[in-house]
Amino acid sequence: MDFNLSDESKMLKSNAEKFMKEKSPSSFVKNILKEEKGFSEALWKEMAGLGWLGLIYAEPYGGSGGNFFDLFVLFEEMGKAVFPSPFFCSAVFAGLLINEAGNESVKKAYLPGIIEGKKILTVGLQNEQCFYDYQKPALEARGDGKDSFRIRGTRLLVPYAHVADETLVCAKVMKGPRSSGSTLFITKAKDAGIQLTPLNTITGEKSFAVTYADYPANVKDILGSPGKGAVYVEKVMPKLIVLKCGEMVGGLSKVVDMTVDYVKQRVQFGKPLGVLQVVQHYCADMTTLLDTARMIAYQAASLISAGLPCAKEVAMAKAWCSDAYKRATQVAHQLHGGIGFTEEHDLHLYYKHAKALEMEFGDSWVHRQRVAEAMGL
Amino acid sequence: MRFWFTEEQNKFRQTVRDFLQAELKAGTFVAKSGGLAEGSSQEFSKKMAQRGWIGMTWPKQYGGQGRSYVDKVILNEEIFKVQAPVAYHFLADRQIGPSIIHFGSDWQKEYFLPRFVRAEENMKFCLLFSEPNAGSDLVNVATSATKDGDSYLIRGQKVWTSGGHQSEYGWLLARTCFDPKVPRHESCSQFILDLRLPGVTVRPIINMAGRHTFNEVFFDDVRVEKRFMVGPENEAFKQIMAQMDYERSGVERILQNYPIYQKLMEYVKKMEKKKVGEAFYSWVRDSVAQLETEFQIGRLLVYYTAWTIDQGRKPSKEAALAKAYCNQYEQRLNDLATRVLGPSSLLREGTPWAAFDGELAECYLWSPSYTLQGGSVEVLKNIVAQRGLNLPRK
Numbered sequence: 015m016d017f018n019l020s021d022e023s024k025m026l027k028s029n030a031e032k033f034m035k036e037k038s039p040s041s042f043v044k045n046i047l048k049e050e051k052g053f054s055e056a057l058w059k060e061m062a063g064l065g066w067l068g069l070i071y072a073e074p075y076g077g078s079g080g081n082f083f084d085l086f087v088l089f090e091e092m093g094k095a096v097f098p099s100p101f102f103c104s105a106v107f108a109g110l111l112i113n114e115a116g117n118e119s120v121k122k123a124y125l126p127g128i129i130e131g132k133k134i135l136t137v138g139l140q141n142e143q144c145f146y147d148y149q150k151p152a153l154e155a156r157g158d159g160k161d162s163f164r165i166r167g168t169r170l171l172v173p174y175a176h177v178a179d180e181t182l183v184c185a186k187v188m189k190g191p192r193s194s195g196s197t198l199f200i201t202k203a204k205d206a207g208i209q210l211t212p213l214n215t216i217t218g219e220k221s222f223a224v225t226y227a228d229y230p231a232n233v234k235d236i237l238g239s240p241g242k243g244a245v246y247v248e249k250v251m252p253k254l255i256v257l258k259c260g261e262m263v264g265g266l267s268k269v270v271d272m273t274v275d276y277v278k279q280r281v282q283f284g285k286p287l288g289v290l291q292v293v294q295h296y297c298a299d300m301t302t303l304l305d306t307a308r309m310i311a312y313q314a315a316s317l318i319s320a321g322l323p324c325a326k327e328v329a330m331a332k333a334w335c336s337d338a339y340k341r342a343t344q345v346a347h348q349l350h351g352g353i354g355f356t357e358e359h360d361l362h363l364y365y366k367h368a369k370a371l372e373m374e375f376g377d378s379w380v381h382r383q384r385v386a387e388a389m390g391l
Numbered sequence: 392m393r394f395w396f397t398e399e400q401n402k403f404r405q406t407v408r409d410f411l412q413a414e415l416k417a418g419t420f421v422a423k424s425g426g427l428a429e430g431s432s433q434e435f436s437k438k439m440a441q442r443g444w445i446g447m448t449w450p451k452q453y454g455g456q457g458r459s460y461v462d463k464v465i466l467n468e469e470i471f472k473v474q475a476p477v478a479y480h481f482l483a484d485r486q487i488g489p490s491i492i493h494f495g496s497d498w499q500k501e502y503f504l505p506r507f508v509r510a511e512e513n514m515k516f517c518l519l520f521s522e523p524n525a526g527s528d529l530v531n532v533a534t535s536a537t538k539d540g541d542s543y544l545i546r547g548q549k550v551w552t553s554g555g556h557q558s559e560y561g562w563l564l565a566r567t568c569f570d571p572k573v574p575r576h577e578s579c580s581q582f583i584l585d586l587r588l589p590g591v592t593v594r595p596i597i598n599m600a601g602r603h604t605f606n607e608v609f610f611d612d613v614r615v616e617k618r619f620m621v622g623p624e625n626e627a628f629k630q631i632m633a634q635m636d637y638e639r640s641g642v643e644r645i646l647q648n649y650p651i652y653q654k655l656m657e658y659v660k661k662m663e664k665k666k667v668g669e670a671f672y673s674w675v676r677d678s679v680a681q682l683e684t685e686f687q688i689g690r691l692l693v694y695y696t697a698w699t700i701d702q703g704r705k706p707s708k709e710a711a712l713a714k715a716y717c718n719q720y721e722q723r724l725n726d727l728a729t730r731v732l733g734p735s736s737l738l739r740e741g742t743p744w745a746a747f748d749g750e751l752a753e754c755y756l757w758s759p760s761y762t763l764q765g766g767s768v769e770v771l772k773n774i775v776a777q778r779g780l781n782l783p784r785k
Contacts, residue, residue, distance in 0.1 A: 015461055015694050016393040083392065274780050289783050294776035295769070301780060302712055309691045310684070316392040330684040382680035389683060390660060391676050 017312075019087070026084050030091035033060075038095050040360040046098060051177060052220035053099045062131030067105040071113065075125035082253065083319040086260040086311075093264030096363045098219045100134045103173040106257060108135035108182050110250040115198055115238030124180075124200075136178040136203065138169030138224050139247065146375070148184040148247045151196050153226065155185035161233040163187070165201065165226040175210050175222035178203035183226075184243040195241035199231055216366045252328045255375050256318055259311035259331045262339040262371050266304050269339075269364050273300060273346045280351075287349070296345050303338040310334045326388035333381035336372040343368045394691070400465055407469040410442070415473060422473040424648045424754050428604045430476025431557050436510035439477070445484050446508040453492055453500060454508035460697035464642045468690075471646035472653075478554060482516045483507040486638045487562055490581070494622035494630050499583065517558040519549045519584065519608060526551075527770050529564070530575040530628065534610060536565035536582060536620075543567070543620070545584065545613040551764075555593050555606035561586050564631070567624050579627035583619045590614070600756035639766060640696040640710040645689040645717035647761065648724060648754045652686065654747045655679070655728045675731050682720075682727055689717045708779030715771040718761040725751070725758045 019027065037057055046054055061067060069085045071077025085106075092101065109128045112121060112135075127133030141147040153167035165185055175181060181203045184196045204210065207229035213221045238246055274297055277288040287293050314331040317324035343365040347354050354361040372378075396404070415422060420430060439445055448463050449455025470477055488507050491499050506514050525531040534547025545565060555561065561584045568578035586593065590613035595603045622630060659679050664672040692713040699706040729736035732746040740749030762768045776782040 015396065015698055017695055017698055019392065274782070278782065286783060288776075289785070291769075291773070294782050295772045297780055297782060298712070298715075298772035298775035301708075301775060302716055305709075305712060306688045306692065306716065309695065310688050312392055313394040313691065316394050322395075330687060333680070334684055334688065378681075379677065382677050382684070385680035385683055386676045389656070389680065391679065 020083075023084055023087050027087040027091060029064075030066075030088050031094070033064075034091050034095035034097060038097050040096075040363060043096055043098060043363065047218040052174070052218075053177075058099060058131050061099070061101070062129070067101065067109075067131055068129035071109065071125055071129055075121060076129040077125070081319050083315050086257060086315040086319075089257045089260035090264035090267075093261030093367070094268045096265065096367050100136065100174040100177065102254075102257070103136040104128055104134045104178070105131075107137045107250070107254060108180075110253060111137070111182055111198065111246055112237065114249050115242070115246040120237065127179075133180075134174060134178045135180045135182065136172055136174050138172040138175070138181050138183045140169060140171045142168050142170060144170050148196055149244045151184045151186045151243070153183055153185040154193075155187045155197065155199060155231060157187070157189040158230070163199075163231045163233075165199065165207075165229040165231050168223055168225045170223050171213065171215070172222045172224045174220050175203055175224050176212070176220060181224060182237065184247065187240060196243035197240045198237040198243040198246055199235050200237050201226070201229060201231060201235065205229060215370070217363075217370045218366075219370075251375070252314075252318060252324070255328055255332050256311065256314045258371055258374055259307075259314065259335045262335040262368070263304070263308050263311050265364050265367050265371075266307055266335075266339045266342050269342050269346050269361070270297075270300050270304050272361065272364075273297065273349050277349055293349060296349055300342050300345050303342045307335045307338040326385055329381040329384035329388065332376065333378040333385060336378045336381070339368040340372050396465070400462065403462060404465050404469060407444075407466055410438075411469060411473050411475055414438075414475070420474070420476050422650055424474060424650045424750055425602075425757075426474025426476055427471070427478060427481065427643055427647065428553065429478065429602070430474065431478035431515065431554065432476045433479050433510060433512060433515075435476050436480040439480070440508060440510035445480050445510060446488055446504070447484075449488060449492060449504070449508075453488075453504045460640075460700040461694060464694055464697045467642045468646065471643050472649050474650060478557075479515050480507065480510050482518060482554075482562075483514065485641060486634055487516045489637055490562070490621065490630060490634050493633065494581075494626070496618065496621075498618060499621065503583070513559040515554065515558040516560045516562055517552050517555045517586075519552060519555075519561040519563040521551045522548060523550050527767055529631075530579075532564055532566060532579060534563075534565045535569070536563075536567050536580060536615070538567075538617075539614070542614045542616050543582070545582075545590075545610040545615055547610050549608040549610075550596070550605075552593070552606045552608045553604055555586070555608050556595060556603070558586055560584065561608065564627055573625075576628040577625050580624050581621040581627045581630055582615055583621065584613070584615060585619075588613050588615070598757075598760070600753055635766070636706050636710040637700070639714045639771075640693070640700065640706060642690075642693045644714045645686070645693060645720060647721055648757075651728050651747065651751060651754050652682075652724055654750070655724070655731060656683075659731065678727055678731070682724060685720045685723070689713070689720050692716060708775055711766070711771040711774040712779065714766065715762075715768045715775070718768060721761045722758045725755045729755055 065078050066088060068077035069080045070082055073079050105128055112124050128135060139146050139148045141152045155163040155165050158164045169183060181201050183199050183201060185199055187194045187197045207227050209225040211223040213223055215221050277293050278286055280287045310331045314324055314327045317327055346361055350361055353359055443456050444466055446455040447458045448460055451457045488504060491503055522532050536543040536545050563582040563584040564579055566578050567580040590611040592609040594607045596605050596607060597603055659675055696706045696709040696713050699709050728751055732751060735744055735746040736751045738745030738749060739752045742749055777784050
């Protein structure tokens, strides 16, 4: 057992923390979310320049061939700052799908651009109930001649679709009445056959409904093999889930710091709130949530990084972190009182972030079922 | 970061397992919850001593093996999973020995440490800390040790003394300074007290599980030679603060009722969805997955605390946090198991049809003590808040 971060991880983490603190304080985050783009192009370029987008991709594509654990600590720091950007949808979700499913020419066509930040890709795998349906997509790709299709249907909660170049979707391929399995398509993000509707979510991070109205696609737009869409998504899913856990741990740590600082200064009844035992116990509970979340998330990240089997550990991490981060924000609101309920204060950024991340890729119930499966139940 | 063990550590774990399995087969003991509270066997302790498993982390010069705390957790994890009877040497190994190493005189080190390491006879220790008016508020102890020539006269009473009726020695906290101007936490000393001395009376207290494991201990002018005082006068709380973390950091905090966890998992695996109904099965499955997650996290917290000690850091926050977390998990385990098994969990040991042969009922009755003994969850949270987060003390 070794709970030390490597020197490289430590350095990356501290650089990322500095970057976020200096360039993306909460005031910056609040303002950028109000703008149409919803993220900072300048910072995006900087992050690309630092090699962050290509961290886990192979060098021939412009990546640095780094290890997954380093990407995890990067997400911790971005979570700490509730940093809005297409990093996850483009350089992780879409990038990993292309890396997993694409042949050499497809990878060469997309990965360098993604890694340089010149191309932004996004992913639309959620149906009109906002659930992931890549196993049996409601989106249809109807056969239209020999190698062509017409894509029809709506995808919800598609991040940054308005600035993306391409959108990856899973569609059920229909030839007449017969459907073959879920198939990954690379579609244009904007086109005559595509309608984008901005969605107002609680976090304010840019998200869209993407409606395909007979959008013309071709066999060449299929990523990987037809019918294997779900296989590819499942393959990359553990990494996606664990990176979200990293974000949650980062956010949680900020919530604890913010709250402990507050109760040390806020005076009521002639003394700082932090003198009261119930307040101290709430804070002890919060730091327990943080330490346990960190422990279980780091375990999953280190197993993935080492290429070891970890289905159960990934599920435990998502189940625990989803509840822990959310609970911490609830306790934090109690301890902050009225001031924490204002828009001016920062706490709401984390409260919203916690709920959004709980909802992403399945809440604690979903992942507990996976833990049970892994236990043979 | 590595969340797995080295080959050497895995081999060590296997060695311990093999030993314990052989002892179980030979019928030396039974893998039933309560081993730590009730399983005292000098014979068994001697077997562990022969393998160098007592005082494992102590420096070699004191008869120890100089091994890591992580290795100690590996040993204890296997021991407590089967509830091996280690009560004879447990306190000596966990905190008496370390306290003597850090604060004891040369004579105390020479006399006691080798005897601990070899599990020699008449070496069982109990703790003489709590009193009727001094539980969480330990500085309020009133048992006095008054200087009288070359000895001290002990007068007073202790309570909740686990194993006091089977112990030859007690580790005693007593007041040695009676000046009201001196702060209470600078007024006490620690002593090694031979319980066979005249004036010591041990009286059983029966707990709500109907068991006799702890006691009241009365001291009626017991004469203790001054060479049995540990360190200088009035340094008890300094010493206790230094040792508390080690007492709290053990893996026993999550494994007191491990047999219940094991039996519950086996029971659930054999459950037939059709027989019990889909809805109930679904709830059981979800609850057990949550329990498992909590258990795995608790285990990691204990290993992390041990690793922190091995890094040379004082694990005050980590040990307190881990113990509070683990004890609460143990309570939830018992309660959840009763809800899965149903009313047969009301049936006590020796009753036919009892859930887990009555072990579950017994454990459920022990549950309230988990979050109280060795530092209540509330006191531990104070420590996490004050020492870990620097929240104000007064």
